Amino acid sequence: MQMSTTLLPKSVRPAHLRVPGRSVCCLTAATRQPPARGATSLRSLPPPTTATAPRQRLVRRCAAAANDSDVIDVEGKVVDDRVPVTIITGFLGSGKTTLLNQILKGDHGHRIAVIENEFGAIDIDSDLVAVEESLDPKAEQIMMLNNGCLCCTVRDDLVKMLGTLYDRRSQFDRIVIETTGLAQPAPIIQTFFLEPSVSDRMRLDGVVTLVDAKHVELHLDEQKPEGVVNEALEQIAYADRVVLNKTDLVEPADLERLEERIRSINSMAEVRRAQRAQVPLDYVLGVGGFELERVEEQVMAESAHRHEHDHKHDHNHTGPDCTHESHKHESHSHDHEHGHSHASSSAGDKGTEDHDCAGAGCGHESHSHGHGHAHHVHDDAVGSVSVTIEGDMDLDKVNYWLGGLIEVQSNDLYRMKGVLAIKDFDKRFVFQGVHMLFEGMPDRPWKEGEKRVSKMVFIGKELDKALIEEGFAECVVKKQ
Numbered sequence: 001m002q003m004s005t006t007l008l009p010k011s012v013r014p015a016h017l018r019v020p021g022r023s024v025c026c027l028t029a030a031t032r033q034p035p036a037r038g039a040t041s042l043r044s045l046p047p048p049t050t051a052t053a054p055r056q057r058l059v060r061r062c063a064a065a066a067n068d069s070d071v072i073d074v075e076g077k078v079v080d081d082r083v084p085v086t087i088i089t090g091f092l093g094s095g096k097t098t099l100l101n102q103i104l105k106g107d108h109g110h111r112i113a114v115i116e117n118e119f120g121a122i123d124i125d126s127d128l129v130a131v132e133e134s135l136d137p138k139a140e141q142i143m144m145l146n147n148g149c150l151c152c153t154v155r156d157d158l159v160k161m162l163g164t165l166y167d168r169r170s171q172f173d174r175i176v177i178e179t180t181g182l183a184q185p186a187p188i189i190q191t192f193f194l195e196p197s198v199s200d201r202m203r204l205d206g207v208v209t210l211v212d213a214k215h216v217e218l219h220l221d222e223q224k225p226e227g228v229v230n231e232a233l234e235q236i237a238y239a240d241r242v243v244l245n246k247t248d249l250v251e252p253a254d255l256e257r258l259e260e261r262i263r264s265i266n267s268m269a270e271v272r273r274a275q276r277a278q279v280p281l282d283y284v285l286g287v288g289g290f291e292l293e294r295v296e297e298q299v300m301a302e303s304a305h306r307h308e309h310d311h312k313h314d315h316n317h318t319g320p321d322c323t324h325e326s327h328k329h330e331s332h333s334h335d336h337e338h339g340h341s342h343a344s345s346s347a348g349d350k351g352t353e354d355h356d357c358a359g360a361g362c363g364h365e366s367h368s369h370g371h372g373h374a375h376h377v378h379d380d381a382v383g384s385v386s387v388t389i390e391g392d393m394d395l396d397k398v399n400y401w402l403g404g405l406i407e408v409q410s411n412d413l414y415r416m417k418g419v420l421a422i423k424d425f426d427k428r429f430v431f432q433g434v435h436m437l438f439e440g441m442p443d444r445p446w447k448e449g450e451k452r453v454s455k456m457v458f459i460g461k462e463l464d465k466a467l468i469e470e471g472f473a474e475c476v477v478k479k480q
């Protein structure tokens with residue numbers, strides 16, 4: 001069955017799709033309304049059966065990833081020959097440059113161009129010239145410096161730099177961008193989807209976030225004024241891969257706790273411990289973090305991380321001296337049910353630990369004991385919510401619900417990925433999104449006897465897990 005009546009925009013002509021069957025939906029800034037927190041709720045939207053407006057809006061705002069010059073391989077498949085780009089982010093002093101140096105010194109044969117983003121009033125063009133002059137023509141790497149902070153100065157700077165770099169395409173085969181420690185990843189990421197001059201020629205391969213094991217908690221715990229972003233939190237939330245660096249400076253127990261906290265913020269990212277940012281090259285390059293083709297493995301990996309976590313926590317806290325340090329998760333009063341897990345969801349592993357703090361002396365500070373009673377040790381408003389449900393989904397309802405969710409919570413919805421079982425479709429549908437950017441396509445066929453299960457993972461700020469669960473459940477086709 002064709003997907004043209006579904007999440008795919010009708011306006012996308014197949015000949016223009018970069019990958020057959022793929023669509024890119026872009027809810028542009030011009031049409032974007034800032035979410036009215038609290039006032040706007042998905043519940044308050046008209047019921048899906050009576051309103052198709054959100055879906056239509058989704059479709060109308062879709063932009064094709066059109067490129068007439070797509071390369072076709074011998075089997076007739078479209079080859080993605082765009083330059084892969086890796087973003088290295090992480091708080092000040094976390095080890096970004098150390099990682100970059102590792103990459104550049106590595107004996108891997110990749111020719112890597114680097115965009116290093118530093119503060120300071122350096123003129124881009126003259127700096128480029130200076131760099132060019134210093135380049136050995138046979139050198140494998142090109143170093144460019146930018147002025148200003150990528151996330152604060154307009155994206156135009158980055159677009160311009162990428163364009164200039166692209167003119168020397170023959171000199172390199174991938175790009176690495178090192179952001180400043182205070183950069184927010186979102187505008188940089190979005191540049192690769194929103195700017196046609198960039199998205200036609202370059203693809204975002206992955207976001208690698210360096211975490212300073214010694215100091216990260218200080219940064220994560222820092223209370224920011226209303227509306228001010230906690231960069232350390234966001235950098236973890238957007239990551240495809242996390243390098244938990246400087247492990248030599250902390251105790252093993254600290255690392256356990258840190259890993260759990262990182263996973264509670266971002267349950268989809270892989271986390272690897274390191275000293276001096278020493279990680280295998282393929283951990284940071286060739287990640288495919290934004291490839292629809294890899295959504296399934298990433299979504300399933302999320303489950304594996306969660307099960308691993310649940311397994312670790314499958315024990316009791318009954319002793320009077322229980323002071324289990326490693327459970328210091330932020331808890332939302334609405335979703336933290338202690339002592340049982342919800343069968344179909346997790347919220348950054350917050351509130352799903354299957355254990356019991358029955359002892360009077362249990363020093364477990366961060367769990368709420370019963371409804372509405374929460375001990376806030378961390379205030380990681382940023383976290384992950386995953387929902388899994390068996391049975392077929394009603395496509396119209398999914399369109400309506402997801403469209404509404406993206407529209408209402410786009411600012412707070414950082415990344416999302418999912419695999420869906422759509423009624424009457426023999427193929428799975430995979431999608432991924434960043435804020436209001438949304439892209440999806442039919443994936444492989446469901447196998448004979450395979451359970452038709454849909455799963456979505458959302459990473460964002462103050463996500464309402466109960467509301468997401470409820471909306472997702474309402475999309476399931478009701479048995480007659």
Ligand SMILES: Nc1nc2c(ncn2[C@@H]2O[C@H](COP(=O)(O)OP(=O)(O)OP(=O)(O)O)[C@@H](O)[C@H]2O)c(=O)[nH]1
Nearest residue numbers: 091092093094095096097098181245246275276277
């Ligand atoms: N002890 C220890 N020091 C490290 C490790 N990794 C990096 N460093 C040191 O930490 C300092 C900061 O590392 P950088 O790589 O410059 O960090 P950065 O994130 O690029 O820093 P900014 O550019 O200031 O944001 C340097 O002195 C590094 O040598 C590590 O695993 N352990």
